[in-house]
Amino acid sequence: MSVSEVRLRLRAGASGRRRPRPLGRRIQRPGVYFALPAIVLFAIFFAYPLVASFWQSLTATSGGVTRFVGLDQYARLFADPLIGTSLFNAGILLVVQVPLMMALAVGLAYLLNQGWLKFKGGFRVLHFLPAVTTLVAYSVVFRVMLATDGGAVNQLIGLVGIAPVDWLNHETWARVALIASITWRWTGYNMVIILAGLQAIPAELYEAARMDGAGRWTIFSRIVIPQLRPVLLFTGITSTIGALQLFDENFILTGGGPSDATLTPVLYLYKVGFRQFDFGYASAIAWLLVALTALIAFVQFRLTREKL
Structure with missing residues (x-):
């Protein structure tokens, strides 16, 4: 077996292996899992009320019917x-x-x-x-x-x-x-x-x-x-x-x-x-x-x- 054939086989074997992921990528998904409860609580008790209150400021309720009024409330x-x-x-x-x-x-x-x-x-x-x-x-x-x-x-x-x-x-x-x-x-x-x-x-x-x-x-x-x-x-x-x-x-x-x-x-x-x-x-x-x-x-x- 010539030297060139050995090099080709080594390259083929190396390309077939899966390269190990960097450490940052390996711990990224478990980190998200640990942070998920805090993210959910933040979304429910802060982000959603914040967005909902801003949307509510653009509406008005009359006779039990809510309608969009734009910036009228701010006016x-x-x-x-x-x-x-x-x-x-x-x-x-x-x-x-x-x-x-x-x-x-x-x-x-x-x-x-x-x-x-x-x-x-x-x-x-x-x-x-x-x-x-x-x-x-x-x-x-x-x-x-x-x-x-x-x-x-x-x-x-x-x-x-x-x-x-x-x-x-x-x-x-x-x-x-x-x-x-x-x-x-x-x-x-x-x-x-x-x-x-x-x-x-x-x-x-x-x-x-x-x-x-x-x-x-x-x-x-x-x-x-x-x-x-x-x-x-x-x-x-x-x-x-x-x-x-x-x-x-x-x-x-x-x-x-x-x-x-x-x-x-x-x-x-x-x-x-x-x-x-x-x-x-x-x-x-x-x-x-x-x-x-x-x-x-x-x-x-x-x-x-x-x-x-």
């Missing part, structure tokens, strides 16, 4: 005065409550990060306890405390000669009560996240700043805040989303009143959908909230991206 948003009122109230929360809560969270976290402070664990638990309470439970407690007649807050300020305040039935004071309750609930939650960011700052930065003669304020403004920008961005975006999606607190405390002073977009969505049964328009309000939330988060990210 109603621009002519609805209560949409503007609810967005104005949400804007007050974004401008007043979110910065106030963030400032308190940063201050408390900075204080709890000091080496001279004793009983740090107890103080951390004490400040974080409001975040553990359920939204409904603490809202009911605040409603009882802020009652005009016999409320604990009015009784306390009455000891110093201040007349009772109608906290939940006056437009201005109702907003103050709502801002106070939300701030009490979420300050500790953001404080823990910011405290974790503070503890991740290298100690060498503090030592170098002190050696250069930097004071407490210089260290705080030139080292702490710049190092905390990613954490502050995260807490700021989540707080913004929470303000736009506020429902439990104002639903229980004031029901959106008085005179729609505490009406928020989600509470208005609830009233349109589950009291007026106008689910098409309610879905349009929901998608308006999605667009606003995405826009505000995008702006916040772009404003801080160059500094991260």
